[in-house]
Amino acid sequence: MAPMLTTGKLLGKIKIAGELYCQTGLHIGASQEVMEIGGVDSPVVRDPLTREPYIPxxxxxxxxxxxxxxxxxxxxxxxxxxxxxxxxxxxxxxxxxxxxxxxxxxxxxxxxxxxxxxxxxxxxRLYVEDAALKGESKELLEKIDTGLYLTELKFENTLDRLTSAATPRQLERVPRGSRFNFCFFYNLDEPLSAPLISSDLEEIFSLLQLLNDDFLGGSGSRGSGRVELQRLRVHYRPLSYYLPGRGAEKEETYVQGQDQGLGQFFAEVLVQLCGEGR
Ligand SMILES: [Zn+2]
Structure with a gap:
């Protein structure tokens, strides 16, 4: 008998949202097919309607x-x-x-x-949404003149080992200091008190802490893509939240304190969501 890998149930959702702050320039490359004629060597992915860069x-x-x-x-x-x-x-x-x-x-x-x-x-069980550029970042970026819409061009060189001749290439990046809104949904197929649910959540939180010390996108080992997760909010929405007209009172919301580190915030959320008394 194969093990049961899903209960087939939906008991609610946990939404994890917040801001992704770019500590360095960020390059999420667009595929070759969408490269524009006369464009840079390595463009960033953009929303086809608004032309704003986003993080898929x-x-x-x-x-x-x-x-x-x-x-x-x-x-x-x-x-x-x-x-x-x-x-x-x-x-x-x-x-x-x-x-x-x-x-x-x-x-x-x-x-x-x-x-x-x-x-x-x-x-x-985990769904990750596209992260859109925040309005405040768009306003700031529109004011700087880089020759590109909302992005910057970074030049990198490869040096010939014998002659030291440089071969330059261009990398388009979202500038340092930009902010994106991110959002994940975790589907609950068992009650919050089930051991595998709390360990799933602990795992998600641990991965987000790792991401804080890792990088997103290209050229990570050369300084691009360092991000910091900020202003986190975790929402628990049982099925009753989704009954018409009942919503808000059924939701539990946890907000990261201003000086509260990610690890400390997640530890408190875990106790509230999955601790004794659930
Ligand atoms: Zn596996």
Whole structure:
């Protein structure tokens, strides 16, 4: 018998929202197909309607998943697998992890698709929305003249090792100091008091703390993409929240204090959401 990997239930949602503050310039590259003629070598992804740069949910989710997989591989809580056994799936040339272990946080949060080695597909419990540029950042960026709409051009050089001749290339970035609104939803398929739910939430919070010390997008090892998560809010919305006219009173909201670090905030939210008395 294959293990049950989902309850098939929906008991509510947890919304995690806040601001992504760019401590350095941020480059989330657009694919070659959408490159504009006469454009820069390496443009950023933009909303086709507003032309504003944004951070695709897939970029944030991909980063969180890769952090989760490396963390799980280091921990090897549920098995002792070699690197090739653990990162067992390959899409194009990219290797990653998927499995049917019921407790695996990676696959609980981000899902898995069935194949010869994985009997059952698993739904993702975590949804990550696209992060839009905040209005205040747009206003500030509109006032600076860089020759590009709301972005900057950074020149990087590759040096020939023998002649020291430089080969320049251009990287378009969202400037340091910009702010984006981010939002995640976690689907509850068991009560908050269930051990796997609290450990899922603990895992999400841990990944967000890791992201704070990691980078988003391209050229991370060369100074781009350092972000800081700020002004976090966590909302618990049981199904009764979604009954017409009942909403607000059924929601529990937790707001990060002004001088409260991420870790301290998340620890308090976990106690409130999943602690004794639930
Ligand atoms: Zn897994």
């Amino acid at each position: 949910g897939s970029s944030i989710k991909g980063k969180l998943r890769s952090l989760a997989e490396k963390k799980a591989f280091a921990g090897q809580e549920f098995s002792e697998k070699s690197i090739g056994e653990f990162f067992n799936k390959r899409v194009d040339k990219v290797r990653h992890h998927e499995c049917n272990v019921p407790e695996c946080h990676v696959c609980r949060l981000f899902g898995a698709s069935s194949d010869g080695n994985i009997p059952q597909s698993r739904p993702a």
